[in-house]
Amino acid sequence: MTAPRQRKERSPFKEESVNPERRAAYYMILPALLIILVVALYPVAYSVYLSFFGSTINSVGSFVGFENYARMFANQEFIEGLTNTLVFTVVSVLLEFVIGLAIALAVNRAFRGRGLVRAAVLVPWAFPTVISAVMWRLMLQDQVGIINYVANALGVISGPILSDRTLLMIAAILIDVWKTTPFMALLLLAGLQTIPEDLYEAARIDGANAVQRFTRITLPLLKPAILVAVLFRTLDAWRVYDLFWAMSNRELESLSTFVYKAVRVSQLNFPVGNAAAVFVFFTALLIAIFFIKVLGMQTSTED
Amino acid sequence: MNSFKDSKEVVLFYAFVVLFVLASIFPLLWVFKMSIVTKSELFASPPTIVPETPTGASYSTIFGDSRFQKGLINSTIIAGTTTILCLFFGSIAAYALARLRFRFKSSVMTLILAISFFPHVAIIAPLFLQFREIGLIDTYWAMIIPDTVFALPLTTWILHAFFKELPKDLEDAAKVDGATTIQAFRMVILPLAAPGVFTAAILTFIYAWNEFLIANTFAFDENTQPVTVVIPNFATIYTVDYGAQAAAAVVVTVPLVILVLVFQRRIISGLTAGAVKG
Numbered sequence: 001m002t003a004p005r006q007r008k009e010r011s012p013f014k015e016e017s018v019n020p021e022r023r024a025a026y027y028m029i030l031p032a033l034l035i036i037l038v039v040a041l042y043p044v045a046y047s048v049y050l051s052f053f054g055s056t057i058n059s060v061g062s063f064v065g066f067e068n069y070a071r072m073f074a075n076q077e078f079i080e081g082l083t084n085t086l087v088f089t090v091v092s093v094l095l096e097f098v099i100g101l102a103i104a105l106a107v108n109r110a111f112r113g114r115g116l117v118r119a120a121v122l123v124p125w126a127f128p129t130v131i132s133a134v135m136w137r138l139m140l141q142d143q144v145g146i147i148n149y150v151a152n153a154l155g156v157i158s159g160p161i162l163s164d165r166t167l168l169m170i171a172a173i174l175i176d177v178w179k180t181t182p183f184m185a186l187l188l189l190a191g192l193q194t195i196p197e198d199l200y201e202a203a204r205i206d207g208a209n210a211v212q213r214f215t216r217i218t219l220p221l222l223k224p225a226i227l228v229a230v231l232f233r234t235l236d237a238w239r240v241y242d243l244f245w246a247m248s249n250r251e252l253e254s255l256s257t258f259v260y261k262a263v264r265v266s267q268l269n270f271p272v273g274n275a276a277a278v279f280v281f282f283t284a285l286l287i288a289i290f291f292i293k294v295l296g297m298q299t300s301t302e303d
Numbered sequence: 304m305n306s307f308k309d310s311k312e313v314v315l316f317y318a319f320v321v322l323f324v325l326a327s328i329f330p331l332l333w334v335f336k337m338s339i340v341t342k343s344e345l346f347a348s349p350p351t352i353v354p355e356t357p358t359g360a361s362y363s364t365i366f367g368d369s370r371f372q373k374g375l376i377n378s379t380i381i382a383g384t385t386t387i388l389c390l391f392f393g394s395i396a397a398y399a400l401a402r403l404r405f406r407f408k409s410s411v412m413t414l415i416l417a418i419s420f421f422p423h424v425a426i427i428a429p430l431f432l433q434f435r436e437i438g439l440i441d442t443y444w445a446m447i448i449p450d451t452v453f454a455l456p457l458t459t460w461i462l463h464a465f466f467k468e469l470p471k472d473l474e475d476a477a478k479v480d481g482a483t484t485i486q487a488f489r490m491v492i493l494p495l496a497a498p499g500v501f502t503a504a505i506l507t508f509i510y511a512w513n514e515f516l517i518a519n520t521f522a523f524d525e526n527t528q529p530v531t532v533v534i535p536n537f538a539t540i541y542t543v544d545y546g547a548q549a550a551a552a553v554v555v556t557v558p559l560v561i562l563v564l565v566f567q568r569r570i571i572s573g574l575t576a577g578a579v580k581g
Contacts, residue, residue, distance in 0.1 A: 024484035025403035029411055032396035032455060036418055039452040043426035043433070050429065057432070106319060113320060118571060119564050120324040123331065126563040127556055128513035130531050134538070135334045135552050144345050144545045146333060153349075182327060183574075190575035232420070239422040242515040246535040256424040256516070263428050264520055274428040281425035288420055 100184030121182035133246035191225025361546035374533035382511035393458030401466035419456035445521035465499025
């Protein structure tokens with residue numbers, strides 16, 4: 001009488017406790033999940049919570065509803081950071097995609113010196129962003145900078161590049177293009193190499209011209225690689241901080257520099273900066289959801 | 304893959320390749336040139352193309368600066384510890400994701416990957432409050448902990464790709480011989496995946512070495528600041544000593560460039576491991 005009842009009680013957990021492979025898997029996953037939960041997800045939740053209070057850097061304060069967000073949108077510097085981040089993201093990612101795709105298509109062949117190209121691709125990528133910002137700042141500088149000198153000699157600019165915010169913005173975009181286009185090309189090239197050559201052969205026999213082969217074969221089959229690369233770059237550009245901070249010597253405002261200043265420079269602005277941090281998080285999430293749901297990016301990694 | 308149609312196309316192609324390679328490495332070459340010339344040559348107008356009076360003065364300046372030395376040591380400690388932690392957490396998680404069967408596998412995978420898209424700035428405000436409460440501000444851990452979490456997707460992803468490649472028979476044989484899942488992982492899979500572990504280690508180290516936002520938020524004390532935080536500050540310390548600023552940038556970049564050139568094949572296979580499958 002007792003034996004069957006015991007088995008019945010254990011049954012909900014039976015499968016889990018009996019399968020040692022599954023149990024081992026949970027133990028192996030747990031540490032990674034725990035640190036992600038504690039260091040990334042909990043702080044976001046706490047940040048959202050704080051954003052509804054009149055907090056200072058030292059205390060939580062009283063509930064204020066959406067007031068922090070209202071003050072955020074009324075803040076001139078925030079609007080400037082938002083505009084700059086939008087312009088920077090759209091223009092730099094677009095340029096990187098077009099140039100990166102062109103490079104990938106061009107080098108998708110066997111040729112002498114592939115290794116050299118591959119090495120050249122990785123050089124800008126390996127630079128710390130903040131150090132490449134310092135390097136370019138030296139080249140843009142009006143006393144010793146080669147770019148400022150050349151632009152001046154050609155009559156393209158009237159004053160020093162570093163004291164004009166529009167020129168700084170253009171410079172920031174071009175530096176980002178310099179640094180990350182090779183990486184974009186690398187990801188797209190890896191995608192191109194998975195497209196079977198037979199498809200192009202067959203299309204050629206059927207009389208498809210180069211443009212048709214590109215739009216009917218290359219683009220559709222490259223779509224997964226394109227979406228991954230572009231989403232990755234978009235979200236990276238959306239959180240731009242290092243480049244603006246070091247290259248413009250804190251002149252250019254982005255969403256991230258705005259949050260940073262509220263946390264470490266002018267802490268009176270803490271509640272508004274914290275609201276902006278929440279804003280950055282949810283807009284980034286929306287961008288990712290847009291890519292996955294609207295553009296149909298595949299997220300499953302299972303075979 | 305395309306093939307060349309005629310010799311004109313070959314010339315055009317190589318012109319393109321040369322231009323591309325030059326554009327990639329020009330800034331490093333130019334800043335290197337700025338770092339080895341005398342002050343008067345640096346300010347010369349028009350600028351010289353080939354350095355006329357090479358000097359190591361700028362390098363003496365920065366290597367004589369204790370802040371710079373300390374920064375290099377701090378960067379090594381922070382990036383090294385981050386790499387070790389990431390390899391630990393990442394390899395066990397990647398093994399489970401690549402080889403074991405369990406529920407919610409794809410949700411776990413998606414969550415870990417989502418962290419690589421995470422805007423780091425979103426958590427600096429709450430982390431600042433929490434780190435201050437437990438006294439972590441201006442310590443190495445204030446940088447190592449967030450860096451580990453943010454580099455974890457990269458490490459896990461690369462290791463996952465490598466573990467998947469290894470033949471399943473190996474663990475099965477080990478298990479037949481009486482090994483547990485963990486033992487099979489530790490004694491059979493890890494040694495075989497050593498090249499993958501090495502690739503993951505290089506990429507994680509570069510990631511942590513290059514990190515700036517977290518370090519600039521949590522390390523205001525020169526004793527723990529990594530070199531990425533120290534160098535931009537040189538612009539205010541060595542206001543007009545552009546040669547010293549250039550030398551500092553070169554010193555931090557050259558080891559990475561060498562690392563990347565030596566291990567380029569591994570790095571590219573690691574970086575594109577996931578993206579291809581999409």
